[in-house]
Amino acid sequence: MCGIVGVVSHQPVNQLLYDALLLLQHRGQDAAGIATNHSSMFSMHKANGLVRDVFRTRNMRTLQGDSGIGHCRYPTAGSSSEEEAQPFYVNAPFGITLAHNGNLTNWEQLKQEMFKNDRRHINTDSDSEVLLNVLAHEIQHATTGLMLDPEAIFKAVTVLNRRVKGGYAAVAQIAGVGLLAFRDPHGIRPLCLGINETEQGPEYLIASESVALEGMGFRFVRDIAPGEAIFIDADKKLHSAQCADNASLNPCVFEFVYLARPDSVIDGASVYATRLKMGEYLAEKIRRELPDVQIDVVMPIPDSSRPAAIQLALALNIEYREGFIKNRYIGRTFIMPGQAARKKSVRQKLNAIPSEFKDKVVLLVDDSIVRGTTSREIVQMAREAGATKVIFASAAPPVIYPNVYGIDMPTRDELIAYGRSTEEVCREITADYLVYQDIDDLKQAIADINPALTSFEASCFDGVYVTGDVSKDYLDRLEYARHNPKASTPEDTPRSQLNLNLAATEG
Numbered sequence: 272m273c274g275i276v277g278v279v280s281h282q283p284v285n286q287l288l289y290d291a292l293l294l295l296q297h298r299g300q301d302a303a304g305i306a307t308n309h310s311s312m313f314s315m316h317k318a319n320g321l322v323r324d325v326f327r328t329r330n331m332r333t334l335q336g337d338s339g340i341g342h343c344r345y346p347t348a349g350s351s352s353e354e355e356a357q358p359f360y361v362n363a364p365f366g367i368t369l370a371h372n373g374n375l376t377n378w379e380q381l382k383q384e385m386f387k388n389d390r391r392h393i394n395t396d397s398d399s400e401v402l403l404n405v406l407a408h409e410i411q412h413a414t415t416g417l418m419l420d421p422e423a424i425f426k427a428v429t430v431l432n433r434r435v436k437g438g439y440a441a442v443a444q445i446a447g448v449g450l451l452a453f454r455d456p457h458g459i460r461p462l463c464l465g466i467n468e469t470e471q472g473p474e475y476l477i478a479s480e481s482v483a484l485e486g487m488g489f490r491f492v493r494d495i496a497p498g499e500a501i502f503i504d505a506d507k508k509l510h511s512a513q514c515a516d517n518a519s520l521n522p523c524v525f526e527f528v529y530l531a532r533p534d535s536v537i538d539g540a541s542v543y544a545t546r547l548k549m550g551e552y553l554a555e556k557i558r559r560e561l562p563d564v565q566i567d568v569v570m571p572i573p574d575s576s577r578p579a580a581i582q583l584a585l586a587l588n589i590e591y592r593e594g595f596i597k598n599r600y601i602g603r604t605f606i607m608p609g610q611a612a613r614k615k616s617v618r619q620k621l622n623a624i625p626s627e628f629k630d631k632v633v634l635l636v637d638d639s640i641v642r643g644t645t646s647r648e649i650v651q652m653a654r655e656a657g658a659t660k661v662i663f664a665s666a667a668p669p670v671i672y673p674n675v676y677g678i679d680m681p682t683r684d685e686l687i688a689y690g691r692s693t694e695e696v697c698r699e700i701t702a703d704y705l706v707y708q709d710i711d712d713l714k715q716a717i718a719d720i721n722p723a724l725t726s727f728e729a730s731c732f733d734g735v736y737v738t739g740d741v742s743k744d745y746l747d748r749l750e751y752a753r754h755n756p757k758a759s760t761p762e763d764t765p766r767s768q769l770n771l772n773l774a775a776t777e778g
């Protein structure tokens with residue numbers, strides 16, 4: 272779940288892209304990058320770090336042009352090395368830069384195809400570099416001569432959508448030609464379009480979340496449809512086309528649970544409103560499951576669980592208090608690479624106010640329990656602060672399957688609920704009671720806000736992979752690669768493993 276942004280303006284766009292990335296920082300804290308286009312030249316700067324640390328004035332000065340793209344990264348494929356920071360660039364055809372949010376499930380197979388059939392060299396283990404090369408190859412094929420019209424671009428995206436599997440929302444810029452944005456045919460990752468009417472004509476901003484449009488003074492126009500591509504040409508004229516054979520909307524439920532900012536609206540549903548609803552449904556379950564437990568106070572684990580906790584307290588008519596204070600200078604711990612960094616950060620990030628806990632039965636509400644790093648520490652901290660009983664409630668169901676579409680939960684053994692009953696997880700996190708949201712209630716909480724949303728990508732909870740290419744073998748291989756990082760590149764992967772992968776992705 273990286274943050275992506277693309278803009279076509281009448282003014283220099285460097286500051287606008289920087290500010291938009293700051294608004295998307297919660298989607299990726301590992302690396303950031305901007306590429307701008309000035310006539311037929313690109314300028315690019317990218318590095319590991321937060322947006323505010325990556326760009327210095329001298330870098331900003333070099334980012335010239337009135338259109339460009341930006342990215343903040345949370346790695347899902349490859350590594351967190353600087354070479355894999357985005358945007359990526361290829362020089363042929365025309366010169367293209369690309370920024371991608373999501374994860375391709377067949378990137379290794381595509382990488383091999385690119386090399387063997389298309390003679391394209393891919394220099395990293397990033398699936399996003401593969402996506403760019405597929406796009407470049409298909410644009411090359413769809414074009415004759417030096418003219419590149421919207422029809423050829425949409426044809427290229429149509430073929431790309433047939434070749435590429437997984438979750439992807441992308442913005443790409445073709446040097447001197449225009450800005451392209453596209454969303455995968457299952458509509459897993461979000462992408463929306465905004466407009467700013469000026470005296471010189473309209474300006475367009477495309478971003479992962481609506482918060483980036485509003486924050487930059489653009490008016491939200493609409494979400495980009497699954498399988499749709501939008502192209503804004505050099506004259507700033509917008510073209511759009513459906514580029515998928517069988518498009519269907521299956522937004523990722525984890526965007527609503529945790530990833531997105533609450534003030535964003537994704538696919539017609541306010542993230543904040545869906546989190547309130549999650550709190551309501553969770554309250555009903557607590558009422559059913561713990562009818563005899565006298566709870567004194569409801570507390571959120573800041574930040575993401577706050578709306579659910581507020582509404583839950585209201586529904587149960589229990590006092591809502593903030594017992595944990597978050598250090599606002601520590602980033603989001605779930606999206607940090609490495610378990611050691613995550614563990615250390617929980618206590619640095621959250622501190623308890625003892626008077627709020629002393630001699631109380633507290634109900635702690637979190638948006639989700641993934642590895643259990645946060646909940647384990649938090650329950651202990653609540654007890655140390657004087658709570659007599661600690662009840663833990665999760666606004667999302669148990670996470671038991673890996674996510675392969677852009678959230679870094681790749682191996683089952685990292686997930687605390689994998690292979691454990693609710694009682695066993697409760698024991699692991701040392702809580703007195705543990706209540707998880709039901710999956711149907713989670714989906715309903717989102718559908719209550721936008722009834723047009725009838726299907727979701729909820730694989731980490733229900734094991735249903737909407738792209739249809741993720742088999743048990745595939746997941747086994749992913750785990751093997753995760754546990755044996757040296758063997759994770761196709762060149763180093765044992766032959767048998769590679770065959771397994773190709774069979775899994777073809778099947």
Ligand SMILES: O=P(O)(O)OC[C@H]1O[C@H](OP(=O)(O)OP(=O)(O)O)[C@H](O)[C@@H]1O
Nearest residue numbers: 574575603604605640641642643644645
């Ligand atoms: O079970 P775990 O693996 O610990 O993951 C779940 C936790 O991680 C997130 O917190 P984070 O600090 O990332 O973000 P937040 O401030 O937005 O809640 C989330 O809100 C949970 O508290």
Ligand SMILES: NC(=O)CC[C@H](N)C(=O)O
Nearest residue numbers: 272273346347348372373
């Ligand atoms: N979280 C994401 O969207 C990651 C994008 C891409 N797969 C990467 O690892 O850079």
